[in-house]
């Protein structure tokens with residue numbers, strides 16, 4: 422189970438990518454996170470995989486608060502999550518088989534059962550004939566299927582995919598989604614983020630829509646269908662007992678607006694939900710948040726401008742009055758005479774303290790890099806493994 426509790430993420434640059442996200446995803450669900458580019462989807466996904474830490478709020482996986490756990494546990498968490506990305510992230514110098522096996526090697530699956538597992542997942546994604554091919558010999562769709570097989574090799578309870586079809590044509594995208602759906606049917610929770618709303622409409626799954634870092638819609642499709650079709654007629658099958666029902670006809674079909682025939686309709690828009698479900702943010706609140714962000718940006722720009730103008734004015738005045746300038750520079754060059762003065766001057770810190778602070782900042786930066794480059798870290802381990810093999 423994944424729980425987001427009032428999750429905010431403000432990047433160091435000051436961008437508020439998430440502004441208070443609440444939702445709960447139960448084990449075995451298939452959930453789409455949709456939203457325009459820049460709405461915060463990837464940031465949300467990264468809060469699940471611990472690639473980013475929320476600045477406020479909590480993220481729980483199985484009642485375990487991952488937003489405040491020690492960094493040492495991050496690899497342990499990631500071993501239980503299958504991750505799939507838009508750019509596949511395969512190792513170019515390894516074959517399909519090796520790419521998938523590698524993910525199992527690093528968590529210590531014994532070689533013999535690993536070979537079997539790799540063959541199994543390759544079968545599931547329909548690539549058993551491509552085991553010895555290298556990534557650059559495959560189409561985009563095939564590469565993504567390898568990435569899915571790799572994500573499955575550890576039999577994770579949770580699969581997260583960030584724009585898995587972003588580089589693929591519509592037909593291949595459907596194929597990839599069908600595989601993800603199949604994985605979900607076999608028990609894994611699947612969370613997919615995408616901006617492709619056409620694809621999402623067809624899948625009839627729960628949809629959480631993000632707009633400007635807030636939840637604009639959280640629509641449980643099964644709930645939607647139950648509400649619209651309260652009394653289903655019993656359907657005992659086609660044939661002579663059901664004379665009058667032509668083969669292929671469904672007696673429950675009602676030729677009304679609920680029936681989704683939008684399969685090929687590019688202009689089809691999902692009707693606005695009649696009421697808001699738990700966790701949703703009303704559109705006017707989102708608009709307000711957007712307006713506020715714009716106003717804040719404008720105010721910051723105006724202030725910066727005013728400060729510039731003030732600086733220029735001061736410079737002019739100083740130039741005009743040579744005497745004043747001299748006095749100021751004299752005063753500045755005089756060393757501070759009493760402990761009080763130094764204490765009150767917040768800008769003046771002892772040299773050791775400044776140095777220690779700088780060091781801790783650069784350490785933080787390094788930590789961040791590690792978070793982003795975990796794939797590269799794996800490649801380095803890989804070199805070690807290869808050397809060991811040669812020694813044997």
Ligand code: ADP
Pocket residue numbers: 432433434436437438456457458459460461462463464465
């Ligand atoms: P999406 O995946 O929906 O396109 P993102 O989560 O990538 O959205 O981005 C949401 C907002 O956060 C955007 O304004 C983006 O520019 C900003 N953002 C994303 N990543 C970073 C980062 N590492 N540092 C600063 N700002 C970021």
Ligand code: MG
Pocket residue numbers: 462463464583584
């Ligand atoms: Mg993104």
